[in-house]
Amino acid sequence: MPEFYETSCPCCGGAAKRETDTMDTFMESSWYFFRYMSPKFSDGMVSAESAKYWGAVDQYIGGIEHAILHLLYARFFTKLMRDEGLVNVDEPFERLLTQGMVVCETYYRENDKGGKDWINPADVELTFDDKGRPVSAVLKADGLPVVISGTEKCPNPKTTASIRKN
Structure with a gap:
């Protein structure tokens, strides 16, 4: 989105570029399952048709360590994407199976x-x-x-x- 990252410097007025790689890796990994629904879609994060067809993940299997951050961020991102009209589900996962901790x-x-x-x-x-x-x-x-x-x-x-x- 050049209209966002191409800007002018507030100090000198010259051409400048905004930093775009500012998200924590937890955030980046919190919506990958939606991207897998339409991996070749190039006009956005996920195609509306794919998101409607696939919906939420049927079964999430993970260790207890995921419950603290990853799943919380995944819920947040799902609700954000829902509010922006990108997906039509309220929760990212239908069922959760926690394997426990080693x-x-x-x-x-x-x-x-x-x-x-x-x-x-x-x-x-x-x-x-x-x-x-x-x-x-x-x-x-x-x-x-x-x-x-x-x-x-x-x-x-x-x-x-x-x-x-x-």
């Missing part, structure tokens, strides 16, 4: 800098009490104690990846 038993050792070095659960040997609860843990490689941190969201991608392998 959790794991976590173990660590404190390092010299006061941080935590996370340890793959497969590398830990546990001792249990008479009720089956873990009471101590040691690293198999050296037999030295590690901290039992409990069940929590996997602390980092490396731990998550190693746990998924096991």
Whole structure:
């Protein structure tokens, strides 16, 4: 839209161009499903015919981490597009299936800098009490104690990846 981005400088009056790449990536990814309805449509965001035919997404499957920003932005964008007459639905998704969050038993050792070095659960040997609860843990490689941190969201991608392998 040259009528928007081609402008004049407010200081010197010379030719200027407005910045057009200012949207956060969450915003940009919040209406892609409408674009998929008419990927070759070049006269706007989505063709009215395609939007009317396809409507809202039947089933959205995603992790709980999507619920905080992505789905909120998707709802906002859908309502904005509805208000602008681009789509004819009130909600972007008919049904939502949340898969949950990747959790794991976590173990660590404190390092010299006061941080935590996370340890793959497969590398830990546990001792249990008479009720089956873990009471101590040691690293198999050296037999030295590690901290039992409990069940929590996997602390980092490396731990998550190693746990998924096991």
